[in-house]
Structures are given as C-alpha cells and as structure tokens.
Amino acid sequence: MPSDRHHTRRARLIAAVKKAQLDLLIVSHPPNVTYLTGFTGDASCLLIGPKRTLMVSDSRFETQLADECPGVATEIRTAKTQSADFLAEILGKLGMKRIGFESAYTTVASQTGLAEKVTDVVFTPSTGLVEELRQIKDSEEIAAIRDAIYLAERGYSVLRALMLPDMTEREAAHELEHAMRRFGALRAAFEPIIGVGPQAALPHYRAGLHLLKEAPFVLIDWGAVEPGGYHSDLTRVVSTSKIPPKLDKLHRVVMNARQAALDAIRPGAACQLVDAAARKVIDDAGFGKSFGHGLGHGIGLEIHESTRFSPLSKETLQPGMVLTVEPGIYLPGFGGVRLEDDVLITRDGYEVLSSVPLEL
Amino acid sequence: MPSDRHHTRRARLIAAVKKAQLDLLIVSHPPNVTYLTGFTGDASCLLIGPKRTLMVSDSRFETQLADECPGVATEIRTAKTQSADFLAEILGKLGMKRIGFESAYTTVASQTGLAEKVTDVVFTPSTGLVEELRQIKDSEEIAAIRDAIYLAERGYSVLRALMLPDMTEREAAHELEHAMRRFGALRAAFEPIIGVGPQAALPHYRAGLHLLKEAPFVLIDWGAVEPGGYHSDLTRVVSTSKIPPKLDKLHRVVMNARQAALDAIRPGAACQLVDAAARKVIDDAGFGKSFGHGLGHGIGLEIHESTRFSPLSKETLQPGMVLTVEPGIYLPGFGGVRLEDDVLITRDGYEVLSSVPLEL
Numbered sequence: 001m002p003s004d005r006h007h008t009r010r011a012r013l014i015a016a017v018k019k020a021q022l023d024l025l026i027v028s029h030p031p032n033v034t035y036l037t038g039f040t041g042d043a044s045c046l047l048i049g050p051k052r053t054l055m056v057s058d059s060r061f062e063t064q065l066a067d068e069c070p071g072v073a074t075e076i077r078t079a080k081t082q083s084a085d086f087l088a089e090i091l092g093k094l095g096m097k098r099i100g101f102e103s104a105y106t107t108v109a110s111q112t113g114l115a116e117k118v119t120d121v122v123f124t125p126s127t128g129l130v131e132e133l134r135q136i137k138d139s140e141e142i143a144a145i146r147d148a149i150y151l152a153e154r155g156y157s158v159l160r161a162l163m164l165p166d167m168t169e170r171e172a173a174h175e176l177e178h179a180m181r182r183f184g185a186l187r188a189a190f191e192p193i194i195g196v197g198p199q200a201a202l203p204h205y206r207a208g209l210h211l212l213k214e215a216p217f218v219l220i221d222w223g224a225v226e227p228g229g230y231h232s233d234l235t236r237v238v239s240t241s242k243i244p245p246k247l248d249k250l251h252r253v254v255m256n257a258r259q260a261a262l263d264a265i266r267p268g269a270a271c272q273l274v275d276a277a278a279r280k281v282i283d284d285a286g287f288g289k290s291f292g293h294g295l296g297h298g299i300g301l302e303i304h305e306s307t308r309f310s311p312l313s314k315e316t317l318q319p320g321m322v323l324t325v326e327p328g329i330y331l332p333g334f335g336g337v338r339l340e341d342d343v344l345i346t347r348d349g350y351e352v353l354s355s356v357p358l359e360l
Numbered sequence: 361m362p363s364d365r366h367h368t369r370r371a372r373l374i375a376a377v378k379k380a381q382l383d384l385l386i387v388s389h390p391p392n393v394t395y396l397t398g399f400t401g402d403a404s405c406l407l408i409g410p411k412r413t414l415m416v417s418d419s420r421f422e423t424q425l426a427d428e429c430p431g432v433a434t435e436i437r438t439a440k441t442q443s444a445d446f447l448a449e450i451l452g453k454l455g456m457k458r459i460g461f462e463s464a465y466t467t468v469a470s471q472t473g474l475a476e477k478v479t480d481v482v483f484t485p486s487t488g489l490v491e492e493l494r495q496i497k498d499s500e501e502i503a504a505i506r507d508a509i510y511l512a513e514r515g516y517s518v519l520r521a522l523m524l525p526d527m528t529e530r531e532a533a534h535e536l537e538h539a540m541r542r543f544g545a546l547r548a549a550f551e552p553i554i555g556v557g558p559q560a561a562l563p564h565y566r567a568g569l570h571l572l573k574e575a576p577f578v579l580i581d582w583g584a585v586e587p588g589g590y591h592s593d594l595t596r597v598v599s600t601s602k603i604p605p606k607l608d609k610l611h612r613v614v615m616n617a618r619q620a621a622l623d624a625i626r627p628g629a630a631c632q633l634v635d636a637a638a639r640k641v642i643d644d645a646g647f648g649k650s651f652g653h654g655l656g657h658g659i660g661l662e663i664h665e666s667t668r669f670s671p672l673s674k675e676t677l678q679p680g681m682v683l684t685v686e687p688g689i690y691l692p693g694f695g696g697v698r699l700e701d702d703v704l705i706t707r708d709g710y711e712v713l714s715s716v717p718l719e720l
Contacts, residue, residue: 041564059652060564103468108461108485111468125468174541181534187551204401204420292419 006038009133016129017049023096024049025126029105031301032130034229037069056087088117100126131306135298136320144230145322149342149354151224152232155180156356165213169194173207180224189223189231189303200335203293216241231303233324235340239360250329250337251360257281257327258339261295265350271313278327287329296324299342321345366398369493376489377409383456384409385486389465391661392490394589397429416447448477460486491666495658496680504590505682509702509714511584512592515540516716525573529554533567540584549583549591549663560695563653576601591663593684595700599720610689610697611720617641617687618699621655625710631673638687647689656684659702681705
C-alpha cells in the first residue's frame with residue numbers, strides 16, 4: 001500500500017485530535033497503528049498530533065518499520081530500557097500539555113504507571129477517534145476485503161469437497177482453516193464455528209467433537225484474514241442429508257429477512273431501521289424471540305468494528321462502509337439458521353461482496 | 361478435570377484476597393477464570409472473596425457453565441441488559457466495601473464506567489494474585505503440558521517429513537499447525553516462527569515468504585495448545601544441506617549454555633542465577649552481545665506466564681514450576697541458533713519434558 005494513503009489517514013486523524021483539543025494522541029491499539037502507518041508488527045505505539053508524529057517501538061522491529069512505514073519518524077528502544085520508561089522519557093521531552101490515550105485499549109495498570117512517571121501532563125481518556133475514520137473504507141481496503149472473501153470462499157469449497165460423515169466439527173474447522181491458508185490467507189478470521197444440528201442453535205458455539213453425521217445439517221460461520229490484515233465473515237447452513245421441513249421453513253424466513261435488510265440498505269439509511277426491517281420479517285413469522293443478536297457489524301482490520309446493525313444503533317450508513325448482514329433464528333434443542341454476507345455500501349445502494357450459494 | 365481441584369485453587373485465592381484486605385476480587389482475565397473454575401468460554405468474570413463466589417456470564421454460556429463448573433453459583437445476563445450494567449447491578453446488591461480488580465487486564469474505559477455506576481465501593485487495583493498461584497502446576501496441569509509437548513513434537517515430525525526446498529516459511533508454518541491439530545491440538549500455541557538463514561537472527565520473526573532452499577538452515581519455534589488450554593513452546597534449528605562451520609560453532613556454544621542452565625536448575629535456585637549460568641557460557645565464547653533476551657519464561661494456560669529466567673528476575677525456583685530454557689545467539693545477516701525446551705522443576709532437580717533431538 002503506498003504510504004500517501006497512510007499520510008492522508010494521519011492528516012484526518014490530526015484534524016480530529018486538534019478538534020478534541022489534544023496536543024497529542026497515543027495510539028496503542030495495534031489495528032489502529034496498522035491503519036495509520038502500514039506497520040504490521042505489534043508492541044509499538046504512534047504518537048500523533050498537530051506538531052509531532054512519532055512511532056515508538058523497539059529494536060526487534062527496526063528493519064520492519066523502515067520497510068513498512070518509510071515516511072514515519074521513529075524512536076527505537078533497546079533491551080536496556082523498559083518500554084514504559086522509554087515512552088515516559090519521550091513524552092517528558094516533548095513538553096506537551098494535553099495528551100490523549102485510547103482508554104478502551106489501555107489497562108489501568110499501564111496508564112497509572114505512565115501518569116506516575118510523567119507528572120506535568122494532563123492525560124485525557126479518548127475513544128473512537130481512529131475507529132471513526134476506519135468506518136469508511138477506501139478502494140484499497142475494499143479490494144483487500146474482497147480478497148479476504150475470496151480466500152474464505154475458496155476454503156469453503158475445499159471443505160465442502162472434503163466433508164465426511166465421520167468427521168468431527170473440529171476436524172472440519174481445521175480443514176477449512178488449512179484450505180484458506182493454502183490459498184494465501186494468513187489465518188482464519190476467528191476460530192470457525194461449525195455446529196452440527198442442535199449446536200447450530202448456539203450463536204457462539206465453537207467447533208467441538210460432534211460428528212457431521214449426527215444431524216442432517218450443519219452451520220458454518222467462518223472467515224479469512226488476507227495478507228494485509230483485512231477480514232471476511234460469512235455463515236451458511238449446509239444440509240448433509242434429507243432437508244428437515246422445519247429447517248427448510250426457518251431457512252425461508254431467514255432468506256426473506258436477509259432480503260428485507262438488503263432492500264433497506266442505502267447511503268443515509270439509519271442502521272437501526274435496517275435491523276428493524278429484517279427483525280420484522282422474523283417477528284411476523286413468529287420467531288421474534290429466537291433472533292437474539294444484532295443484524296450485523298462492520299468488518300475490516302478487525303472482525304468486529306464500529307458501525308452496527310442493531311436495535312440500539314445510532315449510526316447512519318455511508319458509502320464505503322462494509323458490514324455483515326446476518327439474520328438468524330435459533331431453536332434450542334433443534335438447531336438454527338443464520339445466513340451471513342458481507343455488504344459494501346455504495347453511492348447509490350449496496351453490493352453484496354460474498355457469493356457463496358445461499359441454498360441449504 | 362474434577363471440580364475439587366478448582367475448589368482448592370479458589371480456596372487459596374480467597375486466602376490471598378483476605379490477606380490483601382479485599383472483600384472481593386473481580387477476576388476478569390480469561391486464563392485466570394479458567395484456572396479457578398474450569399470454564400473455557402470468555403466474556404465472563406468470577407467474583408470471589410471470603411463471603412461470596414459468583415460467576416457473572418451471559419445466556420450464550422449458560423449450558424457450558426453448567427457442564428464445566430457445576431459447583432459454582434452463576435448470574436446469567438440476557439441480551440436485554442448491557443454487560444457493564446449487569447455487573448454494576450450485582451456489585452451494588454452485594455453491598456461490599458473494598459473490591460479489587462485485575463488492573464493489568466482491565467481497561468481504563470471499563471473501570472471508569474464501572475466506578476461511575478457503583479459509587480459506594482472502593483475499587484482497588486490488584487495484580488498477580490491469581491498469577492502467583494498459577495506458577496506452581498499440579499499433577500493434572502503437568503500432564504496437560506506433557507500432552508501439549510507431545511502434540512507439538514508429533515506435528516514437528518510431520519513437518520520434517522513434508523519439507524520441500526520450494527516451500528515458503530509460511531507454508532511450512534501452516535503445515536506444522538495443521539499437523540498438530542490433526543493429532544488433537546486446539547491450535548498452535550502462537551503463530552510458528554519459521555525463519556530461513558538470516559531470518560533466524562530475528563527472535564520475533566514470523567514465518568514469511570522466503571523459500572526453505574534459500575539458506576542451508578532454518579529456525580523453527582513452535583508449540584501446541586492441548587484441549588484443556590495448556591501450552592508448549594519449543595525451538596530447534598534444522599540444517600537443510602551441508603552444515604556451515606559458523607552455524608556448527610554457534611550450535612555448540614548454545615548447547616553448552618543450555619547444559620549450564622540445566623545444571624543450575626533446582627528448587628531454591630535464584631532464577632537470575634540460572635540465566636547467568638547460561639549467559640556466562642555465551643559471554644565467554646565472545647557472543648555476549650548476541651543473546652539479547654531472557655533465558656526463559658513460565659508456560660501454562662498462557663504462552664508467557666510468571667516466573668522468568670532473566671538478569672532482572674527476583675524469583676526463586678519451586679517444585680511444580682514449568683519454564684522454557686531457551687538460550688540463543690543471533691548474528692544479523694547470517695542467522696541464529698536458539699534451542700528451547702520445556703523444563704519441570706522437581707523436588708530434587710528438574711525434568712526436561714521435551715524430547716526432540718537437539719542436533720542440527
């Protein structure tokens with residue numbers, strides 16, 4: 001990725017830092033650092049503000065920093081200094097007054113330690129400044145998400161071809177991850193959820209020791225991370241023998257809920273109303289109590305990002321956002337159906353980026 | 361694992377909570393919760409003190425909690441309440457005065473939010489209470505670590521058998537993880553480090569796109585997580601063609617450093633002196649500046665745990681501790697040698713739990 005993209009992102013953040021009346025923001029959440037600099041290592045933070053931008057890292061990452069973010073000034077710690085002392089020393093020298101920190105990612109212990117070492121600074125908790133920028137994806141980020149979807153879909157095809165009745169959910173999950181990696185994924189976007197029959201009713205089940213043959217269907221929720229760190233997130237339900245009529249019914253309702261959500265998606269639409277559109281279909285079919293989670297979430301450098309489709313959402317859709325749409329119905333003891341796709345908000349509507357068949 | 365083991369652990373922690381003059385401790389770090397209860401899910405916390413022990417979780421984990429920790433009282437949140445509000449409500453009802461929280465794992469944002477909601481409590485930062493207990497492994501934990509080592513070693517044998525000159529480091533890492541999983545590992549203990557030639561000089565390198573044939577040797581640092589969550593951590597250097605004399609020399613020095621460390625290991629030995637014993641061998645051979653990290657670290661439910669072999673260690677070895685011993689020499693541009701084993705401290709000395717051949 002060319003560094004001028006990162007430069008533009010940093011310029012936008014600097015404007016937000018200024019607006020928040022901060023002299024400097026300590027960006028320590030690794031995906032935020034990656035977003036702003038292209039650096040893919042960890043244990044490093046970016047100090048950024050109207051007057052200074054400085055990466056604080058250690059000697060393990062010296063070569064990588066030079067490769068990945070050539071335009072960014074760096075301070076490199078050696079093994080002789082502890083990282084907290086090193087950061088304190090740098091902040092002390094900068095002589096700035098109001099310094100923000102990412103309070104949703106900074107532990108009480110580390111922030112207390114820093115404040116004890118740097119006494120002439122007003123440390124100010126800050127949340128969401130970088131996350132807000134990350135909501136709108138640029139063309140390279142969208143291309144990366146397309147790639148992450150491609151890797152997930154190729155892996156899924158391999159899994160479908162490999163499935164055997166005596167395979168456990170966990171073995172299937174491992175084959176799926178291995179296949180995605182074979183196509184170039186860094187890793188699975190999360191531990192794949194593979195739930196046979198009744199396990200499909202548990203939205204946060206992990207692949208366990210049930211055999212695929214134990215029930216006539218299996219729910220698969222999976223994704224890939226492409227080499228640049230972007231995620232995909234998909235769910236399908238696969239019938240492995242004769243389709244039970246009850247499953248078929250749930251599937252039809254969820255398909256309709258999905259379509260209702262898509263029909264409501266356009267720039268300017270309230271996220272809450274998109275959620276409501278899908279929820280109404282499920283409610284009207286009598287399964288309102290069996291759809292216990294939000295309709296979707298942003299994806300990008302993390303598997304769950306800002307912008308949510310939920311009854312509590314306050315956000316409005318904008319072109320460049322990428323969210324999952326994942327209505328579901330879960331019946332304890334029987335199973336469940338969830339259909340999850342990744343959807344790009346475009347200037348005049350939406351594009352479903354994923355293309356795995358929806359059929360059972 | 362029988363729940364009386366967890367009961368014993370909780371009883372020990374309650375004594376420590378009492379000694380710290382707390383009425384209650386909020387245990388939120390997932391490996392700490394697992395250690396105390398056997399619960400393997402996440403997003404849950406254990407409230408524990410002399411008067412009450414209570415697991416706070418949500419409806420996704422209700423069945424799992426009943427299965428994994430039958431003896432523990434639980435409060436289950438439904439989707440209608442936010443988790444922070446739910447915890448605040450419970451703490452409010454308990455009517456306790458001094459409540460500790462794990463400050464090394466609690467973010468400023470969540471702790472500030474909690475303190476705003478529960479105003480009649482003195483929240484006290486606490487560190488290391490559970491971690492201190494976790495330093496000493498019981499017989500079932502040692503058996504689990506042995507299993508994690510077995511899984512890593514079986515996977516390594518498969519990788520050795522699969523290696524091809526045109527394989528990339530990353531492909532090799534993926535084959536290694538897939539093989540460990542095939543034998544029953546939940547996952548790799550961390551993204552395996554596989555570094556060809558000069559990449560072996562970077563202690564925190566990740567497997568990249570170099571081909572195995574690019575240099576006559578490769579460094580492999582890997583481990584497995586067994587089904588109960590315990591980790592192993594091993595490193596070997598493998599020669600893939602004629603052994604370069606320089607590599608052979610480094611290897612001999614590191615072998616001697618390893619033996620010097622083992623000779624110093626016994627209950628009551630200062631961790632600092634074990635580190636020093638290995639470091640002296642490397643210093644004496646003229647490579648003192650090329651061994652930039654500590655000699656080892658505890659392993660268990662996490663890949664890096666309390667008890668360290670380092671020049672800064674203040675701890676003393678006790679029976680039941682399990683640590684890595686991993687001396688290394690790194691020459692930028694050429695490569696490096698690190699030999700890492702997992703070592704149990706016994707009543708009268710030590711046992712090297714790992715058994716992969718040390719030869720190049």
